[in-house]
Amino acid sequence: MKYYTKIIGLLCVGIMAFGMITGCGMSEETGQKKAFQIVCTTFPVYDWTRQILGDRAGSIEVTLLQDKGVDLHSYQPTAADIKKINNADLFIYIGGESDDWVEKVLKTDAKDQPKVLRLMDALAEKVKEEAVVEGMQAEEEGEHDHDEPELDEHIWLSFNNAKIACNAIATALQQMDGDHAQEYIKRDGEYIGKLSEMDEEYGRMAAQAKHKAVIVGDRFPFRYLMDDYGITYSAAFVGCSAETEASFQTISYLAQKVDATGISTILTIENSDQKIAKTIVENTKAKNQKIQALDSMQSVTASDISKGETYLGIMEKNLSVLRGALNE
Known part of the structure; x- marks a missing residue:
C-alpha cells in the first residue's frame, strides 16, 4: 500500500542522489571526526543501537534520519540524508514498504558504500503478512501497485523480534569495530535481558486480562504485539494504509463489536486526531467509551529523545x- 506521493518522492531521491558528493563524517556538536558513523532510519533501530554501543556511543556518531516527527510512511530522504548514508560505515534499516527509497539510494555511485543491515532479512520467516481481519476497510484502487502479499514492516512491536534485531545489530557492530567486540556482546546480552523482562510483564498482563481483544479506531500496526500474547483485534485500516476516512460500514461494524464485547476503551495510534474513534463511540449503545493511544514509535522526534x-x-x-484497555 503505497502513498501516492511516493512516486514523486522516489524521483526526487534519484535527482538528489545523482549530484551527491561525499565528505568526512564529523560530529555536529564538536566538529571532531568520530571513529565510525552509523545511520539508522527509525527510532527503535536507533535506540537499540545506542543501547548496545553503551559507552562507545560517545566515540561513534549515530544518526537517526526520521527525527522530525514525520510518520515513517510519509518520509523521503533529503540530500543531506543521502549524504549521511553514503558517508556511513554502517546503515541499518527495517526494509519494509516505507523503505522503498533505500534501494535507489544504495544504487547511487558513491565511492564507499556503507555496510548495510536490513532487519527484515535478519528476521526471515518471522516476518508476517499485514493483518487483514473482518471489518477492516478495503483499500481503494491504486493503493496497491503489485499482487504480492504485503509484509508487515512494524517488526519492532514484538520483543521476540527486537531480540533478533539486537543480535543482528550487535554482530554488525562487532564486524565494524572488532577491537570492542566483547563490549558489544556483553551489552547486547544485558539489553536482551531487559527486553525479556518486559516481555514477561506483557505475558502476565495478557494472561490475567478481563478481555482478550482490542478495538482500534485507526490504522493497525500492532499485529506483532497482539499476536505475541494471543490478543485478538479489530481495526479500521491495515497498518500502512493511507486512508483517513472510515466508511459507514467500517464504523458500524466496529461499534457493534464494542457493544458485543463490552470493551470500554477504543485504541488509536499516537498523534491521532481521534475522529474515527470518536465516531465509533458515538455509534455504540453506551456512547461512553474512553479513547487511549498506543504508541507505535513511528514519529518520535529529536526533542523526545533529548x-x-x-x-x-x-x-x-x-x-x-493495554492493561487498562483489556481490564476496564
Whole structure:
C-alpha cells in the first residue's frame, strides 16, 4: 500500500542522489571526526543501537534520519540524508514498504558504500503478512501497485523480534569495530535481558486480562504485539494504509463489536486526531467509551529523545495503556 506521493518522492531521491558528493563524517556538536558513523532510519533501530554501543556511543556518531516527527510512511530522504548514508560505515534499516527509497539510494555511485543491515532479512520467516481481519476497510484502487502479499514492516512491536534485531545489530557492530567486540556482546546480552523482562510483564498482563481483544479506531500496526500474547483485534485500516476516512460500514461494524464485547476503551495510534474513534463511540449503545493511544514509535522526534525517550520506556507506557484497555 503505497502513498501516492511516493512516486514523486522516489524521483526526487534519484535527482538528489545523482549530484551527491561525499565528505568526512564529523560530529555536529564538536566538529571532531568520530571513529565510525552509523545511520539508522527509525527510532527503535536507533535506540537499540545506542543501547548496545553503551559507552562507545560517545566515540561513534549515530544518526537517526526520521527525527522530525514525520510518520515513517510519509518520509523521503533529503540530500543531506543521502549524504549521511553514503558517508556511513554502517546503515541499518527495517526494509519494509516505507523503505522503498533505500534501494535507489544504495544504487547511487558513491565511492564507499556503507555496510548495510536490513532487519527484515535478519528476521526471515518471522516476518508476517499485514493483518487483514473482518471489518477492516478495503483499500481503494491504486493503493496497491503489485499482487504480492504485503509484509508487515512494524517488526519492532514484538520483543521476540527486537531480540533478533539486537543480535543482528550487535554482530554488525562487532564486524565494524572488532577491537570492542566483547563490549558489544556483553551489552547486547544485558539489553536482551531487559527486553525479556518486559516481555514477561506483557505475558502476565495478557494472561490475567478481563478481555482478550482490542478495538482500534485507526490504522493497525500492532499485529506483532497482539499476536505475541494471543490478543485478538479489530481495526479500521491495515497498518500502512493511507486512508483517513472510515466508511459507514467500517464504523458500524466496529461499534457493534464494542457493544458485543463490552470493551470500554477504543485504541488509536499516537498523534491521532481521534475522529474515527470518536465516531465509533458515538455509534455504540453506551456512547461512553474512553479513547487511549498506543504508541507505535513511528514519529518520535529529536526533542523526545533529548528528554530521555527510549524504546523500553515507550513499551512500558504501552503496557499501562493495554492493561487498562483489556481490564476496564
